[in-house]
Amino acid sequence: MSAIGTCYPVWLRRLREAGIDAAGFELDLMLEEGLSLSKAQRLSHPEQEIGPENIAQIQQWISRREQGEPLQYLLGWWEFYGRRFSVGPGVLIPRADTEILVEQALKELEHVPAPRIADLCAGSGCVGLTIACERPTAQVSLLELSPDAFDYCARNVKALAPGCRLIRADVLRTTAGLTGLDAVLSNPPYIPSGDLPGLQKEVQKEPRLALDGAEDGLRFYREIPLLWKEALAPGGLIAFEIGFDQATAVVSFLERAGFCHIRTVKDYGGNDRVVLGRKPRLS
The missing domain is CATH 3.40.50.150 (Vaccinia Virus protein VP39)
Structure with missing residues (x-):
């Protein structure tokens, strides 16, 4: 188990180093989709712990984004x-x-x-x-x-x-x-x-x-x-x-x-x- 406040900056840095301009926006969408964790919840409860399976899911998505796969394909949907x-x-x-x-x-x-x-x-x-x-x-x-x-x-x-x-x-x-x-x-x-x-x-x-x-x-x-x-x-x-x-x-x-x-x-x-x-x- 790890706190979201600990994981978030590590994940954000990886996306930014991959050249993703809207890294924070994308990561928040990943967390909302994968963990049902809103930006407001993340900011108000940085101590909230997430399990190893959820951590693995987000890290897999980040790895795929680093390789250029579109965020929309990771989420499985996009708004229009x-x-x-x-x-x-x-x-x-x-x-x-x-x-x-x-x-x-x-x-x-x-x-x-x-x-x-x-x-x-x-x-x-x-x-x-x-x-x-x-x-x-x-x-x-x-x-x-x-x-x-x-x-x-x-x-x-x-x-x-x-x-x-x-x-x-x-x-x-x-x-x-x-x-x-x-x-x-x-x-x-x-x-x-x-x-x-x-x-x-x-x-x-x-x-x-x-x-x-x-x-x-x-x-x-x-x-x-x-x-x-x-x-x-x-x-x-x-x-x-x-x-x-x-x-x-x-x-x-x-x-x-x-x-x-x-x-x-x-x-x-x-x-x-x-x-x-x-x-x-x-x-």
């Missing part, structure tokens, strides 16, 4: 739009930037009574499932190719929005029979293949399939509008999360595919983050 999503090796970790895509979709579909939505490259399902939770009348289909990501998405569907439809599919090859959609949404792979080796070590632990956007990072933006336009109802929305320097290219792809009312939305850091467009209505 106020909800916990199951995550682990093989699925992209939800990020706050993606909430901009969700916010814009909710605004654009505000006056559609029961919107029919496809979330392409769904990963954990954070985009489509969040919309399903925020708009219970929405009819959401989530499409994912990776077997590992599909399994995590299935867990999240069961936990958060069991009425959603989960489809195993390559969204560059098929629309899976979906028609009359009010929205096609996607946070696709958008990192150029040549940039992958230079990503931080935690990101390199995430699945390449969810990151690699081909040589220029633009493959999915180039192909999805052409294939999925016919699955949209007239006036239907298409919306992508994009990399900070990809807006001009993505806008041009939507224009060439015949979309209209195209615009770009910035994230809270001032970077271009979402491109939206509409399928023309019938004249």
